[in-house]
Amino acid sequence: EDQVTQSPEALRLQEGESSSLNCSYTVSGLRGLFWYRQDPGKGPEFLFTLYSAGEEKEKERLKATLTKKESFLHITAPKPEDSATYLCAVQAVVAGGSEKLVFGKGMKLTVNP
């Protein structure tokens, strides 16, 4: 069964203190790995898609990387507005195709001013 595990479950940073979030996955075949951001009471908001090991994507203070077993979301010099829950999800290669994303539990990031 496809699985996504995120660590740590929660992280508190001071403004400007860089860190990384980990997403490890187990799938029969990876079609894509996705990062979303979710604010309290809101639906997830798309950040990145990664398709193959070695790929990297950047957006403002966020940089996502992918290996064959895990992905990292690096946050450089975070600001309080980066506080949110970050979700990792995978789409597996399935015979006949599947539009299902399998999400991890998420990682709650709090950035203190």
Place this chain on the structure above:
Amino acid sequence: DTGVSQNPRHKITKRGQNVTFRCDPISEHNRLYWYRQTLGQGPEFLTYFQNEAQLEKSRLLSDRFSAERPKGSFSTLEIQRTEQGDSAMYLCASSRQQISTGELFFGEGSRLTVL
């Protein structure tokens, strides 16, 4: 772009009652998805429509759950004979492209509380 709209935003019901949620996707999006999210968990896939066709259903979608998208525009998710375990946030998402791009646009969700 008005975004994905979901109604009602909150629903409190008694066990055994039926509830229906509505989702209005972004107008040009032909793909529509339903997910369920409980506290402290990530979203779980329920079902997927392309236009009016329901092409994929999760095993989570028991026979008490039914989803429709009659004209390929808005969608409804009905839960019959609700149980306390159905309490969750029901998220709708839409997309113009295949999920492999990852760019789903989620609504703010409909929160269900079953007493």
